[in-house]
Amino acid sequence: MGGTAEHAVVIGASIGGLCAARVLSDFYDRVTLCERDALPDRPANRPAVPQGRHVHLLMARGAQEFETHFPGLLDAMVADGVPILENRPDCIHFGAAGHVLGTAHRLQDEFTAYVPSRPQLEWQIRKRVSALDNVEIIHATVTQPRFDRASEQVTGVHLESGSVLDADLVVDATGRGTRLPAWLQQWGYERPREDVVFVGISYTSQRVRVPDGLLREKVIVAGASSTQPLGLGMLFYEDGIWNITTFGVGKAKPPQDYAQMCALADEILPPHVGAALRHGTPLDDVAHHKYPASRWRRYDKLDRLPAGILPFGDAVVSFNPTFGQGMSMTSLQAGHLRRALETPGADVVRETIRATAKTTFPVWTMNAIGDLTMHRATGPAPWWYQPVGALFDQFLGAAETDPVLAEWFLRRFSLLDSLYMVPSARLVARTIRHNMTLWLAQKRAGKRPVTFEAMRETR
Ligand SMILES: Cc1cc2nc3c(=O)[nH]c(=O)nc-3n(C[C@H](O)[C@H](O)[C@H](O)COP(=O)(O)OP(=O)(O)OC[C@H]3O[C@@H](n4cnc5c(N)ncnc54)[C@H](O)[C@@H]3O)c2cc1C
Structure with a gap:
């Protein structure tokens, strides 16, 4: 694009919308973020982001990317108590597809991971976006974008209040429930094709205070496998409280209360974890969430799109949440948007969509192989998924006792060295x-x- 344009509107002020607004603020005179939720002035859950009550893992790559968009963010989070994953073997218990990795040896120095809770990360980012002179976050629900048929261009948004905001660019960061495909159809365009993997995931989560000294780990993950459809993730957050999320894949029912969660921990984790949890004090109510399907809306395959509207974040692709990649992939997308805006003469919307598809492909494909071959998911599966899944199972089996393989896997899983999981x-x-x-x-x-x-x- 190059130069500046007047006004950009971003719909949705969650992680995706905030990242987009941060980038746009360097290229547009004004950026307005419209958010339907009342936004808390501290780290707190909010109704329109129900996933915030469940374990959110920030990948090492995601942390690096967020830092490039918000310099100083990581140090500020650490100053506010966010744990760093120390370079110590007993800091992490990591089980993937029934294989336990990451406990055998020290990981390389540059593998630094941060463990902010979801409300903490969103709040830290929101504080920084709100402080930008040319960005305004307003409490408003967008009913739909305004479309001008003559110029085939989105020219603003209609608000529930009845007013209209003019815009040169509208970013749809409304998450998985986006209505953009329906709006496109209404305006005479094709809906994007949807690639879907029916993962049938149910989450049950509980915050727990565990007495000091009982757990040395800060991250405990036991993913589902071909023989065990239930998994468990536990993260120690900045408030000194463990968030414990249990989940079932392929429509398996996860534990429904704390006693059942402890029983699952006994079954799939080292004995000291269940023992520590039994000394813990559960806080709040148990939270439940259902995630039926991972979904990739293929805007990159559409021949025609109206000008002036960009789908962003989970509105484009929503990854299996048990792999913990969504926020990190959104931060990568913000990088694509920046590069497109920096390129003189670029079609910013097309270029961002293209680059996003390129980085989505390897991660989506590996997830689909894992889900369809090991996690009882259903959906279209090319013939080669099964042999690749079986080979990968062999690889993970070897990685249990080979630190070189374990480190290779953990770095790729953290999206660090490459997004391609091809040894x-x-x-x-x-x-x-x-x-x-x-x-x-x-x-x-x-x-x-x-x-x-x-x-x-x-x-
Ligand atoms: C159960 C679960 C667990 C997850 N765990 C992880 C994890 O461990 N690690 C990870 O990296 N990612 C995880 N994710 C994914 C992560 O939450 C998302 O990738 C991330 O929030 C980015 O999403 P987003 O901002 O695009 O959309 P969302 O977070 O869904 O936000 C959409 C926003 O748009 C607003 N909005 C919607 N419609 C309107 C409207 N009409 N007008 C105004 N505002 C509107 C909503 O109020 C909301 O604030 C998980 C997701 C789920 C469901």
């Missing part, structure tokens, strides 16, 4: 060698579980 031929060979050695060691040990230390002795 090199060297790593595949290492996996095969490792699994053969493991198999031989198990045979010799008479099927006793083989530990990382035992593996070292075998080599």
